[in-house]
Amino acid sequence: MLKRLLGTIPVIFGVLLLTFVLVHSIPGDPVEVMLGESATSADREVLRQNLGLDEPLPIQFFQYVAKVAQGDLGVSIHSKKPIVDLLAERLPATIKLAALALMIAISIGVPLGIVAALKVDRWADNLATVLSLTVSAMPHFWLGPLLMMVFALWLGLLPVSGMDANTSIILPALTLGFGLAAILTRMTRASMLEVLHEDFIRTARAKGLPEKIVILKHALRAALLPIVTVLGLQLGSLLAGTVITETVFAWDGIGRLLVESIEKRDYPVTQACVLVIALTYVFVNLLTDIIYTRIDPRVRFSS
């Protein structure tokens, strides 16, 4: 466990280095690019100093790491506000969206995967496979508008976009959730199929346990392990998916902040968004590993 914790330190360091390199890979003078041609030379000098661009690169990197460690992510060029405040403003919306999407994905993906595994090669299984393959081939910027077209424009059941109504969250959450549900369905199916051949399932059936208990208590519990791993890894794609989905549905979260900052060439904000999303992902994976050892005693005792 300690080894796993220490192992994330070089990764975090690398993430910082890569996000640092990011802003320095702007072609030409970054100050020129960010402020545009109409800026005065005084403005430029202020920004140059703010970004620490007049220092040698290693010192700049050191300053960047020190600032991030203190929770200082710099100042937005566009709104002049501290970036930490901007992120704090937007973070709750993204977390709400991701959490609902995750719930949707689990409540569709896991049951569908179980049914597919129990009815292997029958019509229910085939339907689940075709569905999950099709949805997997639909990027968020296509699935999103499609749901919007059907549920908002044609049926008029839900708001098209924005976040004014309580029901506004449903369409973006479905968009994000369906993609993950497709992966979960395939994963659950494969994992259940493997477990259902195990001896302990035969034993459970032989001693006359009701099929419901055999499936839900004995099989699912063992099949859950690889599913948790995949879920941890896929939570990252969920975070990355918010960038497009929030843009499609005008949902004011971190993803939309990132896209807006790109459009305004507000690169310190871009850098901060990328950094925060990557660090969240690193911690989610760490958390997944810890949960993994909790539900699988074998991992806990072998390491």
Place this chain on the structure above:
Amino acid sequence: MKRWPIVVLFLWIFAAGLAALIDLKPNQINLDLILAMPQNHHWLGCDDLGREILPRLLSGAQVSLWVVLVVTLVTATVGISLGLISGYYGGMVDRTLMQITDVFLAFPGILLAIAFAAVLGAGLNNLILALCLTSWVGYARLTRAQALSMRQRQHVMAAESLGASVPRIMFKHMLPLLAAPLLVEATYSMAGLVIAEASLSFLGLGIQAPNASWGAMLRDGVRYMLVAPHYVLAVGLSLMSLVLAVNVLGDQLRDRLDVRN
């Protein structure tokens, strides 16, 4: 019936190639036909500037396939080479490389590609560069893992004791045995690249107007979804057919070549 993925893939390659040979004027504006529905001479209708959707779709397919081709060639070469070196030498080299790939994998999905494409500036070449910078990791990890176990195989040790050079061992004795899993990886990665290219151009980071790309067309299509649903449907279904075909092709290759994930 089983062969539909390869048929769909070749149809797209063929159609995109054909459209490149005969200029269908994908950028020609016709103000009388703004958002026209599909009709006789305009099979898929027209977009918001009265440009025909079908030639633009094919032009977008060319962009998409070109990006997939270039990025796959570059990233597969770089990733496989690094993976072979890492798996063959092990030790410090291996640890360093794995540490670097760990950092790249800490950025979920196409987040890093979006960030690089954004700072490099919009445009097709920068989009390709951004995808190259971020897509080599999968190849490197897979090759390294396979090479690591391959290193202990008898035929590799035999070649070594006969004095074969390191590049010879890597490329003649190890690489051919890695071909099957790498081919499957490459197929899945290509499907991912189609989506990645479309995502970046959806965000305005790809090829610039007036030239067509599927991502940019989808963005425009969404804007006119209420009055001209045929626009967004045509682009979305095209994208979906290509991605689905390549993904299913990957599944089929995996089963055929007996590759385990």
